[in-house]
Amino acid sequence: MPGAAAPGVPGPDRLIKVGTMGEEQQQTTLGRVITFTSGKGGVGKTTTTANVGAALAALGKSVVLIDADIGLRNLDIVLGLENRIVYDLVDVVEGNCRLRQAMIRDKRLNSLHLIPAAQTREKEAVSPQQMKALCDELRRQFDFILIDSPAGIEQGFRNSIAGADEVVVVTNPEVSSVRDADRIIGLVEAAELPTPRLIVNRLNPMLVRRGDMMSVEDVTDILSIPLLGIVPDDETIVTSTNRGEPAALDPRSRAGQAFRNIAARLTGQDVPLMVMEEPDGAFRRFLRAIGLGGGNQGGVAVRGGGG
């Protein structure tokens, strides 16, 4: 649904502080700052942040995404905005530009914005205090401020949670990312933030069914935090990322549907967890129909509370 920016939502540019020029308009209710983190790299934090942000914007929310991975900028290219960067997060905190100059407005959804990471600086170029001040500023202008945390547990991570109201931990159903998720959960709780919520990303229902991948229930048993969503392993993520078009905007993408569900849950809607179908569902159904496909009936319903 490209171009689905909801009419009636004030253009975020008008909400943004414009310094000495023009009036300043602010939201009466403050936005929420939500940090996506994982500990381990490569579990899909950036993809999740981009897609949940796009899905929230498609729901008519005003959204700004912050790429906090200074030195390893990526949220821009995942969103297809890499050619439009002039200023970045470090420019904002150092006062080299006004806040709105560093915000890139998405081509498809005009309520979606990105503040890109600096590519040639160190994590230490931004302090937790500066991030907190930035979040406080953005909270008055947007419904949702989503922060894409870098991997690791060092300053980049600390910066990412400094201004957060909520944290979402992204994990894959495999041992190293679950172990790192456990570590991150401990650090989030030590920082006196609310208990984070969990996204299990890249679930392969066929592997779960044959006992070769931990189920969502296994992961939630181990991590003991509420489940925010489950995202199936889906090749549409690869193709949509290749094109710089969030899968959340592709109505046919299973992973995109999962991200849309997560966005809806973040707005307070009670959306049931997806029933995970086999990635090759149609083919297997055909085989079953002609008596070759074994005894399995349909997809694996993922279990687990929360959502």
Place this chain on the structure above:
Amino acid sequence: MGLFDTLFGRRQASRSSQPASASVAKQRLVEVLIQDHVKLTPAAMEAIRQDIVKILSRHLDIDADALQIHITRGERGESLTANVPVRRSGVPQRR
């Protein structure tokens, strides 16, 4: 097991004597997370074991070799459980 499963590498029945790898993963994770949380080295565990044996042996005739110590995860975090087989009640015979 259908043709599809056979052709596409579905787990063979002959391998099912091994536990499924997901349950192995879960068990390994549970154990490593206990280590991560409690931060007890094997040497510290051994020292605890020896101290338990020493103290309980003053009062009971215990089977020190069969003593088992586990740290398990519960609702309220980790707890240490020692299972100490007692040979017979009463003060152990000296000498």
